[in-house]
Amino acid sequence: MQRRSFLTAAASAATAVLSSACDQAPAPLAGGFAGVDMARGHALRDRLAGGSLPAPSVQRRTRVLITGGGIAGLAAARALRLAGVQDLALLELEDSAGGNSRAGSVLGRACPHGAHYLPVPGDSAPEVQDLLEDLGLRKRVAGRWRYDEFTLCHSPQERLFWQGQWHEGLLPVQGVGARTLAQYRLFARRVETLSRAARFAMPSFADWGSKMPPAQILLALDAITFDSWLTGEGLDDPHLRWYLDYCCRDDYGAGSAVVSAWAGIHYFASRHGFSAPGEGGGDEGGVLTWPEGNGWLARQLAAPLRQAGQLHTACSVLAITELPGGVQVDAFNHSSGQVERWQAERCVVALPVFIAARVVQSPPDFLRAAAGQLAWAPWLVTNLAISGPLTDRPGAAPAWDNVLYQDGAAGGLGYVDAGHQRLDPRAAVTLPTVLTYYQALGDVPDARAQLARQPWQHWAEAAIAALSLPHPDLRERVERAEVTRYGHAMAIPRPGGLKILSQIGLQRLSVGRKQLLNGEQQRALPTPATARLAFAHADWSGYSVFEEAFTRGHGAGLWASG
Structure with a gap:
């Protein structure tokens, strides 16, 4: 039996079995905030606004320092290792690396805290193709490139709840x-x-x-x-x-x-x-996905750094100072409570532009211009652990990505099912899973202040209410809800952004030297840079997707290896 047909029949059977349980009163909602620690970011802001930085009590040295452990920072570290540079360190604000691709788990079930897929990359992104080849997800078979079938999103991929029923696509x-x-x-x-x-x-x-x-x-x-x-x-x-x-x-x-x-x-x-x-x-293009979303990729990129002791988490960068003979970086270690001073020959600044503009001392004009042009969208990610199959409205079978035409929550984008990639199709309608509900709040008034002010129950109940339209028994099935808040999740590509950022990229061009890595010549990539600092983040593209962040980080890593 085909997976799509099986899911349709099994969902109908589950609806009949569970209908008698809908009259039971739901248990009190368990949960909390997870993922990003907003208090740390605000503490950094407040320290910088105070104008006085505590004196460093620890001195450290490395050849290349990377500030920021999102995909760009992790890609820079990978490029440095490929170029033979082992003396490096990476500082990350949160307890784990990954940025918008970070992941977690609820009740032991893996789920994304942010980005949940990677489109199959085209030939204009050879750096991403090379990464996937290194990870064993892209192989040449009989002269043609093939992607791992277990990682490609299983069918059905998408469905839309509209006019009271589910529709394919x-x-x-x-x-x-x-x-x-x-x-x-x-x-x-x-x-x-x-x-x-x-x-x-x-x-x-x-x-x-x-x-x-x-x-x-x-x-x-x-x-x-x-x-x-x-x-x-x-x-x-x-x-x-x-x-x-x-x-x-x-x-x-x-x-x-x-x-x-x-x-x-x-x-x-x-x-x-x-x-x-x-x-x-x-x-509908081919996409690669995992139960934890792009957190799987982030974990692979971070693993060599953790093993080598080069990944330093829970570190807030306070100041980056370019000196004639190198770079000096002060960072507050939240674990030790100490300010550490790092000395390096070069530094990859893989921080969001608005943070880089605050912590880079005497910031260059192009950094000020970029920070003045960009605006950032708040995001909300709510993970709902459910105990079993849900009552489903008629129409298309349960899919990986499930979108509501009329979403009851502000900025609602629907949900993805962390259990969709299971090999046994029966698992999608018999086993517990996690639904990850997304809200993009870039055009919602006062959204950032609301994220900081409202308790986690406010957002969790709003997500449950929105998804109860296609799944009326959802509230009874939720075992735990965890909410991840992003105050500045991603740059918004507003009018004029491409012009300004492209001018910066061309005027401040520093090209990573071409090298033979893995037996192949790597192309030179444009990196906004000064004498000692290279700037790498998806912000420099004006919007945030994996391909942009990874390729910019890769280019900055090549530059820093020279």
Whole structure:
């Protein structure tokens, strides 16, 4: 029996068995905050605002210091090791590395605290392809590249709750009118035309090594919002606009009224395009995923650092000072309560731009310009451990990614099921699992203050209420809820961002030297840098996805190895 058919039949059976239990009163909700420690970040802010830093009591030395243990910082460390540099250290604010790709577990069940998938990378991201090859997820078989079948997202991949039932895919199709379908086709043609007219690469700066600025057509799209561009193109269908707004919030943390038209088109044109229903293909691209999401990748990248004693967690960077003969970094160790002073030849600043602008002493003009241009989206991730199968509305079978057309929570993006990748299809409807519910709050007023003020129960109950529409017995099945808050999760690609950040990348170009690593020549990558500092973070692309962060970190690591 095919997995999709089995899930449909098993879900129906589970609904019948569990319907009699819906009258039972739910137990008090257990849970709390998890993942990011907002108090640490605020303590750093308050210390810097006070203007007086405590004197360091510990002195340390290393050849290359990396500040920031997100994907960019971890990629820089990997590039340094590949280049033969073993004398390095990485400082990370939280108790584990990974940034937005961090993961955890609830009641022993692995689940993401942030990013939950990686699209199969294209040829413009050879650094990411090389990583996946090193991890055994990408292999050449009979002359063709193949990806690990156990890691590729199992079918069914996506479904949409709309008009009281589940539909396959995320684009509203069944029951829409002829005009809606015509608008889908029109948008598909516009994406195809723009893809031929200019290069939409992932990572976005893939061609900057030749010091060529973005094409004028990209800069024209960057100058206006996506909503404005859609209106100008006559694309006003509410179903299409809902879907495109969802896509922007999903990848960029804010909706189509906030992000640039370049970002809105780039979402599709840089990867798998957009295919209208009935025209072949499909806009669903292959993705790699794990029960803990991209936390699996972060763990592989961090493992060599932990084993070598080079990963220093619970460290708040207080000041980065560039000196004639090297770099001096002061950091507060939350475990020991001491301020440590690090001396290094070079430093990779893999911190969010707004933090880098605060801690880098006498920050260069290009860092100030980037910090002034960017805005950051708050995010909320709620993990709900459930005891067993849920009552499900009619329609498409349970999927990995489950989205609600009308989500009851602010910024709601639906949920992913941590149990979806289990090999036994019966597990999806018989065993306990974790549902990870996402909320992008980049265009929600006062969201950051609410994240700091509201208790965890407020967010957990809101997530449960939203998901109870398709799953009316959810509250009775929740065993524990854990909420992860991101006050500044990701940079939002607003109008004008591509222009400013590309100018910085070209004017302040430092190129990592080309080397023979693993027997192959590595390409030179643009890295905003000074004499001793290289800046690497997804912020320098204006938006946060794995490919951008990893490739920028890789380039900074090559630079620091020179």
